[in-house]
Amino acid sequence: MDAFYASVELLRYPQLKGLPVVIGGGRRREDDLLARLRTERPEQEWSAATLDRIPVEFFPRLQGYTGRGVITTATYAARQFGVGSAMGLMKAAKLCPQAILLPVDFEQYRHYSRTFKAIITDIAPLMEDRGVDEVYIDFTAVPGGQREGGRVLARLIQKSIFQATGLTCSVGIAPNKLIAKMASEFNKPNGIAVVMEDDLQSKIWPLPCRKINGIGPKADAKLQQHGIHSIAQLAACDPLWLARHFGPRTGAWLHAAAHGRDERPLVIDSEPVSMSRETTFERDLHAVRDRAELGAIFTRLCEQVAADLQRKGYVGKTIGIKLRFDDFQIVTRDLTIEQPTADARLIRQHAGQCLKRAPLQKRLRLLGVRVGNLQSSSQPPEQAREASLF
DNA sequence: TCTGGGGTCCTCGGGCCC
DNA sequence: TCTGGGGCCCGAGGACCC
Numbered sequence: 388m389d390a391f392y393a394s395v396e397l398l399r400y401p402q403l404k405g406l407p408v409v410i411g412g413g414r415r416r417e418d419d420l421l422a423r424l425r426t427e428r429p430e431q432e433w434s435a436a437t438l439d440r441i442p443v444e445f446f447p448r449l450q451g452y453t454g455r456g457v458i459t460t461a462t463y464a465a466r467q468f469g470v471g472s473a474m475g476l477m478k479a480a481k482l483c484p485q486a487i488l489l490p491v492d493f494e495q496y497r498h499y500s501r502t503f504k505a506i507i508t509d510i511a512p513l514m515e516d517r518g519v520d521e522v523y524i525d526f527t528a529v530p531g532g533q534r535e536g537g538r539v540l541a542r543l544i545q546k547s548i549f550q551a552t553g554l555t556c557s558v559g560i561a562p563n564k565l566i567a568k569m570a571s572e573f574n575k576p577n578g579i580a581v582v583m584e585d586d587l588q589s590k591i592w593p594l595p596c597r598k599i600n601g602i603g604p605k606a607d608a609k610l611q612q613h614g615i616h617s618i619a620q621l622a623a624c625d626p627l628w629l630a631r632h633f634g635p636r637t638g639a640w641l642h643a644a645a646h647g648r649d650e651r652p653l654v655i656d657s658e659p660v661s662m663s664r665e666t667t668f669e670r671d672l673h674a675v676r677d678r679a680e681l682g683a684i685f686t687r688l689c690e691q692v693a694a695d696l697q698r699k700g701y702v703g704k705t706i707g708i709k710l711r712f713d714d715f716q717i718v719t720r721d722l723t724i725e726q727p728t729a730d731a732r733l734i735r736q737h738a739g740q741c742l743k744r745a746p747l748q749k750r751l752r753l754l755g756v757r758v759g760n761l762q763s764s765s766q767p768p769e770q771a772r773e774a775s776l777f
Numbered sequence: 778t779c780t781g782g783g784g785t786c787c788t789c790g791g792g793c794c795c
Numbered sequence: 796t797c798t799g800g801g802g803c804c805c806g807a808g809g810a811c812c813c
Contacts (some may be wrong), residue, residue, distance in 0.1 A: 394813095411781085412781095455779085455780085455781080456781075457779085457780060457781050457782095458781095459781080459782095459813090460813090472813085473780070473781080474779080474780075475778070475779035475780050476779090477778065477779060477780095478778060478779055478780080479779095481778085491781090493782095517812090517813080518784090518812080518813045519813070520813075521812095521813070600811090600812080601810095601811070601812085602811090603810060603811045603812080604810090604811090605809085605810060605811085606810080606811090634787090634788075636787075636788090637787085637788095659784085659785095660784080660785065660786090661783090661784075661785085662783085662784085663782085663783065663784075664782085664783085665781085665782060665783075666781090666782085667781060667782085705805090705806095707806090715780075717808080717809085718807085718808090719806085719807060719808070720806080720807080721805090721806065721807085722805090722806085723804090723805070723806090753781085753782095755782085755783095757783095
């Protein structure tokens, strides 16, 4: 398989290119920015088409930010100051007060995400959806896909996406998904990078292990403890030693990944496994003293999950809860029921039973409700099997 | 000092059955 | 009857990803 990895950069204000920008905080709408512009700068017409005319000084700064939000993503200029994804905004405000703070607008992202994926499947139909801003593409059978090692196709995709959305797109091209994803990092943003099998030693091995998709902070720290910092060092490790320290599966995977081996096929249509809703409270709540408030939030979460399931046509058999306490300890409880459901009252009832099994001495910071073991509500697998038997 | 929300997958232990 | 092991499911927790 020849794999493409493409990801779009969601920052779509050309005037902010090269500036430190973080996206994060509460769930405000980007429309709020337009609303403010219309009030404060009424002399001009403001719409999604005129975003590039918003003066840089109009954007809010991170300085003086207070609250619980975290950074969803940050520009490279902002990362120079040490800020990055998942960092608390208050900490980021200390590191880089001059950074521009843009609201997270998931509705906007979903809109751009759909447009970007539609453009790609028009050009290359074999696409794996990897989230809001990422896809893998198998371009082996795309006419002209092999020209200049895939660069011609990559440029066509970038141009089409930019024309339709104004977004830039980074592309990595390689023999498999693992390397294609790493390649896409080489020339961000809006770059194209090709990594062939022969390039492994020169382009991949010098990178730190953390660059491998799947090695997170924990595995990286463990590798570092053993003096393994680069992918080259990981590749040189004895597979048996890796299996002993990381378990047989992870050990074998680490060894294969360091050698650029990845047999995973493209997953074109995948079904969801679970759906959940969770929320972090404005202030930590106590199970007894804030019982009424917690109960209302709990019910709302159940209703939201039920609505999500119904809208997307799923029912689920495993109902679960998630609690995060004030000390950040996470506890989950779940239970599997006989008949799959998408009914808010049933979900509330069974989630309530889970809650009774959880320790509730400490104050709560977050509450979540999850429904897993999903199946399509239109045609449950059990019925389908019966139908085929008779 | 602070650490979101929505997911997936893996591991491990316990219970149950053969 | 006892014991061990394997397979499977479930529940809990953890790592990781975007």
